[in-house]
Amino acid sequence: MANIMITGANKGIGWEFTNRYLYRGDTVIATYRDKDRSQELLSLRTRMVDEGNEALIPVLLEVRDQASIDACFDEVSQHIESLDMLINNAGMGDNSVDIGDAAVHKSFGNLEADAIVDVLAVNSVAPIMITQRFAPMMEWADNPKVVHISSKMGSIELRGDSGYYSYSASKTALNMLGRIMSHDLMSMGVISVMLHPGWVKTSMGGPEAPVSVADSVVGMMKVIDGLTPEMNGGFYDWEGQELPW
Numbered sequence: 464m465a466n467i468m469i470t471g472a473n474k475g476i477g478w479e480f481t482n483r484y485l486y487r488g489d490t491v492i493a494t495y496r497d498k499d500r501s502q503e504l505l506s507l508r509t510r511m512v513d514e515g516n517e518a519l520i521p522v523l524l525e526v527r528d529q530a531s532i533d534a535c536f537d538e539v540s541q542h543i544e545s546l547d548m549l550i551n552n553a554g555m556g557d558n559s560v561d562i563g564d565a566a567v568h569k570s571f572g573n574l575e576a577d578a579i580v581d582v583l584a585v586n587s588v589a590p591i592m593i594t595q596r597f598a599p600m601m602e603w604a605d606n607p608k609v610v611h612i613s614s615k616m617g618s619i620e621l622r623g624d625s626g627y628y629s630y631s632a633s634k635t636a637l638n639m640l641g642r643i644m645s646h647d648l649m650s651m652g653v654i655s656v657m658l659h660p661g662w663v664k665t666s667m668g669g670p671e672a673p674v675s676v677a678d679s680v681v682g683m684m685k686v687i688d689g690l691t692p693e694m695n696g697g698f699y700d701w702e703g704q705e706l707p708w
């Protein structure tokens with residue numbers, strides 16, 4: 464059974480990954496950043512421990528804060544020696560509560576430098592810094608993997624309209640950073656890819672999204688299970704289709 468770390472595990476896609484890997488029998492390091500918003504995750508841990516099952520390990524992590532990444536690493540090291548998979552899932556949209564009203568921030572004429580930098584810090588820089596910190600823990604794992612949850616919105620070729628400046632650019636940057644890092648990771652035996660989960664019904668994707676969280680995560684788990692060294696550094700969707708950069 465694998466040791467899997469998932470960031471942003473308290474809701475949406477991260478929560479679904481957490482439940483499905485637990486169900487499969489894996490140990491899940493599930494990171495969250497706010498206790499009040501993570502009650503479902505924390506009470507699942509309590510219920511499992513009551514049944515003698517320690518497979519769910521919730522750990523605090525504010526992904527944009529290096530001190531938090533270091534503290535998370537120290538805590539995770541107390542539970543496991545080797546990490547088989549890291550899923551960099553935590554992310555924010557242009558319209559996140561972190562930066563206020565979407566209509567203000569995402570349109571031309573109202574762009575704000577700090578708001579753009581905020582999105583880049585969370586969606587592009589954080590996954591790379593987290594991966595760098597945890598990579599040494601993956602070196603001795605069997606078939607280790609890093610999955611960066613990216614987005615089709617980050618494909619320069621596929622973006623044909625305006626809007627979502629910072630979100631789209633943040634995923635483009637993630638793709639490039641992840642692509643470069645894939646070479647370093649491969650030299651340690653770690654396969655890494657960027658995955659687009661589909662347009663998914665979560666608080667980020669909204670209720671009109673056509674793909675359910677379950678379908679998206681089941682699809683991505685299949686793609687992840689089938690990853691080969693030839694796919695290293697690639698950009699794929701939840702159904703395994705390669706996406707243009």
Ligand SMILES: NC(=O)c1ccc[n+]([C@@H]2O[C@H](COP(=O)([O-])OP(=O)(O)OC[C@H]3O[C@@H](n4cnc5c(N)ncnc54)[C@H](OP(=O)(O)O)[C@@H]3O)[C@@H](O)[C@H]2O)c1
Binds near residue numbers: 496525612615666
């Ligand atoms: N839904 C879609 O249609 C879609 C499409 C393409 C790509 N994606 C990507 O899929 C991933 C998951 O998205 P989702 O739809 O599941 O969104 P979601 O329901 O909004 O969940 C986002 C997760 O990221 C966490 N997070 C955000 N900022 C963070 C920070 N600074 N530090 C730590 N954790 C942070 C959130 O924690 P809090 O609850 O504490 O805020 C939450 O757990 C994201 O990377 C997103 O860009 C989603």
